[in-house]
Amino acid sequence: MKNGSIITIESLIKSFPIGGGEFTALNGISLNFEKGEFSGIVGPSGSGKTTLLNILGSLDSPTKGQTIVLGTASDQMSPRVAAMLRKKHIGFIFQTYNLMPVYTVFENVEFPLLLLKTPAAERKKAVLEALEWVGLTDKIKSKPPQLSGGESQRVAIARAMVKKPDLVLADEPTANLDAENSHHILQTMEKLNKELQTTFVFATHDEKVIGYLRRIIRLEDGKVVSDENIKK
Amino acid sequence: MLRFYIKGLFRDRSRSLMPILVVAIGVTLVVLMQCWVTGVLGDMIVFNAKFATGHVKVMSKAYNDNIDQQPNDLALLGTEQILQNLSADYPGMEWVERINFGGLVDAPDENGETRAQGPGGGMAVDLLSPGSKEAERLNLEKSLVRGRMVQTPEEILLSDEFATKLEIEPGDPVTLITTTMYGAMSITNFIVCGTVKFGATALDRGGMVADINSVRMALDMQDATGEILGYLPEWEYDELQADAVAGSFNEKYSNEDEFSPVMLTLREQGTMTMYLDMVDYFKSIIIGIFMVAMAIVLWNSGLLGGLRRYGEMGLRIAIGEEKRHIYRSLIIESIFIGFAGSIVGTAFGLFFASLLTKGIDIGGMMQGSNMMMQGVMKARITPDAYYIGFIPGIFATALGTALAGIGIFKRKTAQLFKELQA
Numbered sequence: 168m169k170n171g172s173i174i175t176i177e178s179l180i181k182s183f184p185i186g187g188g189e190f191t192a193l194n195g196i197s198l199n200f201e202k203g204e205f206s207g208i209v210g211p212s213g214s215g216k217t218t219l220l221n222i223l224g225s226l227d228s229p230t231k232g233q234t235i236v237l238g239t240a241s242d243q244m245s246p247r248v249a250a251m252l253r254k255k256h257i258g259f260i261f262q263t264y265n266l267m268p269v270y271t272v273f274e275n276v277e278f279p280l281l282l283l284k285t286p287a288a289e290r291k292k293a294v295l296e297a298l299e300w301v302g303l304t305d306k307i308k309s310k311p312p313q314l315s316g317g318e319s320q321r322v323a324i325a326r327a328m329v330k331k332p333d334l335v336l337a338d339e340p341t342a343n344l345d346a347e348n349s350h351h352i353l354q355t356m357e358k359l360n361k362e363l364q365t366t367f368v369f370a371t372h373d374e375k376v377i378g379y380l381r382r383i384i385r386l387e388d389g390k391v392v393s394d395e396n397i398k399k
Numbered sequence: 400m401l402r403f404y405i406k407g408l409f410r411d412r413s414r415s416l417m418p419i420l421v422v423a424i425g426v427t428l429v430v431l432m433q434c435w436v437t438g439v440l441g442d443m444i445v446f447n448a449k450f451a452t453g454h455v456k457v458m459s460k461a462y463n464d465n466i467d468q469q470p471n472d473l474a475l476l477g478t479e480q481i482l483q484n485l486s487a488d489y490p491g492m493e494w495v496e497r498i499n500f501g502g503l504v505d506a507p508d509e510n511g512e513t514r515a516q517g518p519g520g521g522m523a524v525d526l527l528s529p530g531s532k533e534a535e536r537l538n539l540e541k542s543l544v545r546g547r548m549v550q551t552p553e554e555i556l557l558s559d560e561f562a563t564k565l566e567i568e569p570g571d572p573v574t575l576i577t578t579t580m581y582g583a584m585s586i587t588n589f590i591v592c593g594t595v596k597f598g599a600t601a602l603d604r605g606g607m608v609a610d611i612n613s614v615r616m617a618l619d620m621q622d623a624t625g626e627i628l629g630y631l632p633e634w635e636y637d638e639l640q641a642d643a644v645a646g647s648f649n650e651k652y653s654n655e656d657e658f659s660p661v662m663l664t665l666r667e668q669g670t671m672t673m674y675l676d677m678v679d680y681f682k683s684i685i686i687g688i689f690m691v692a693m694a695i696v697l698w699n700s701g702l703l704g705g706l707r708r709y710g711e712m713g714l715r716i717a718i719g720e721e722k723r724h725i726y727r728s729l730i731i732e733s734i735f736i737g738f739a740g741s742i743v744g745t746a747f748g749l750f751f752a753s754l755l756t757k758g759i760d761i762g763g764m765m766q767g768s769n770m771m772m773q774g775v776m777k778a779r780i781t782p783d784a785y786y787i788g789f790i791p792g793i794f795a796t797a798l799g800t801a802l803a804g805i806g807i808f809k810r811k812t813a814q815l816f817k818e819l820q821a
């Protein structure tokens with residue numbers, strides 16, 4: 168593991184059983200992500216982006232090869248340890264915002280902190296701060312069904328960021344948004360990346376997202392075909 | 400955290416209202432049936448205790464063995480001594496002698512010729528001693544239809560149905576033709592002082608009540624009686640106490656001799672065993688059935704609710720909640736639902752039961768029955784009724800959710816997560 172590296176993947180193979188045989192979704196991937204990166208996994212549909220992101224987020228485990236996510240190697244990754252890792256250090260942002268409809272904006276953002284047993288006063292401060300980052304302090308008491316798509320995704324970003332995680336994984340976060348809203352949330356994430364040194368990894372084929380990335384990893388048929396750093 | 404879940408639970412009507420309704424309906428029925436069974440069987444026991452079994456009963460062993468035949472030839476002898484012993488050994492209890500007898504009741508015309516005749520079953524009880532509670536115990540005064548209570552040894556009460564059948568009016572003479580304890584024929588004249596309706600079909604068909612001393616004379620049963628009934632100081636039948644009394648009595652006085660006295664508790668007598676067991680069985684069966692039925696309904700609705708909530712579950716997993724923790728939170732939610740539903744159901748159950756405490760007249764259905772049972776069935780609200788519904792209410796929701804939740808629990812994290820993204 169290099170100094171400052173957050174994720175290391177070596178010779179990762181991920182295959183799924185289908186019918187009688189196996190389907191190899193990721194085939195021999197070696198990558199390294201460092202603290203503060205704003206990078207993206209880019210590739211056509213079915214190339215394995217989501218599969219890779221799930222392994223980075225310890226929601227899934229490799230079939231072969233080794234991963235070290237935030238200092239924990241895949242062979243030591245029990246479900247319990249994985250849950251703990253996600254709870255403390257990883258934030259997720261999804262294409263569908265996955266807000267809990269019966270809870271207010273405030274409560275949705277508060278939820279990760281409740282799991283972390285953060286004291287109430289501290290919780291409130293953190294939630295308000297996170298909602299300020301995404302510019303939604305005026306919607307605290309709204310419920311998700313009353314929000315626009317852009318607003319919903321901003322709540323989801325606040326929810327991912329509220330615990331100030333080391334790593335945020337965003338799977339097609341702009342797929343359901345128009346251009347204006349897409350740029351808005353991307354600018355927000357770019358700002359948070361700079362201010363908080365949070366590592367962002369996207370999975371996307373959206374050109375708008377790609378325009379913001381400082382590192383582009385291209386995936387095709389489960390293999391990395393290029394990995395370039397963009398000077399900004 | 401818990402507050403957070405409960406808040407969500409009650410905001411999401413489909414997750415709270417429907418299950419609460421299911422539980423409430425089930426619990427209502429459980430409570431209602433509990434009150435009904437307790438009332439009906441409880442009344443039956445009280446009624447039997449008063450009329451036939453006492454809380455305990457002393458007989459000769461031989462009499463007990465042939466009790467269906469009203470075998471007064473096997474009666475208990477030396478009853479005065481036995482009564483003295485009983486009063487000394489068990490102060491606080493009340494002991495009363497009873498003689499059950501059968502015979503032909505003959506209604507003569509002005510010339511003394513038989514005008515009408517019918518077989519009857521009689522109960523001889525102490526009606527005339529000062530301080531005797533027997534008339535009150537048998538509720539005779541309130542059961543009077545015509546005439547008045549027995550005031551002299553020559554008087555007898557007939558069941559109103561029996562009297563009507565024989566066309567007998569209060570004041571008419573009747574002749575009781577029966578056999579003495581020694582097997583001789585016995586003919587005794589009585590005056591019918593009144594008619595009664597006992598409220599139990601078996602007694603109303605051909606029953607009569609006379610004072611025990613005149614019957615004793617008629618049956619030649621000096622210092623003898625068919626049965627001695629014992630009543631515990633409390634109104635209710637207390638099995639433990641009755642067992643203790645019967646146990647010590649039998650130890651002390653009962654022996655091999657077939658004429659030696661034996662004491663049986665209410666439960667040990669005839670069909671009463673069955674009734675008492677029925678009370679207990681009914682309760683557990685009712686609770687059991689409703690618990691399973693509700694659990695199945697809730698399991699299914701839990702599955703539907705669960706499918707709807709895969710998104711939430713996946714999200715919670717992604718945020719770092721452990722599956723165990725999620726599962727536990729689902730169970731806790733369900734206990735709240737069960738509790739809320741049980742409160743509502745218990746309230747409704749008690750309300751309906753209170754409407755039924757007045758009773759339903761089933762006299763018509765009891766025609767031809769030999770059961771010692773009252774014609775009016777009533778529900779009865781006992782302390783049990785306040786909590787018994789909570790058992791199936793809470794267990795059923797917890798069980799239903801536990802079953803439904805297994806689906807979520809068993810699914811692989813990644814798979815669940817995929818579903819959430821779909």
Ligand SMILES: Nc1ncnc2c1ncn2[C@@H]1O[C@H](COP(=O)(O)OP(=O)(O)OP(=O)(O)O)[C@@H](O)[C@H]1O
Nearest residue numbers: 183184185190192211212213214215216217218219
């Ligand atoms: N659980 C699974 N079982 C079987 N095959 C799977 C499973 N998960 C993913 N796959 C397959 O692996 C391949 C990669 O899937 P993945 O979801 O990672 O693609 P993707 O790059 O995210 O595509 P998209 O851009 O459409 O989201 C696909 O062919 C998919 O069918």
Ligand SMILES: [Mg+2]
Nearest residue numbers: 216217218338
């Ligand atoms: Mg994908």
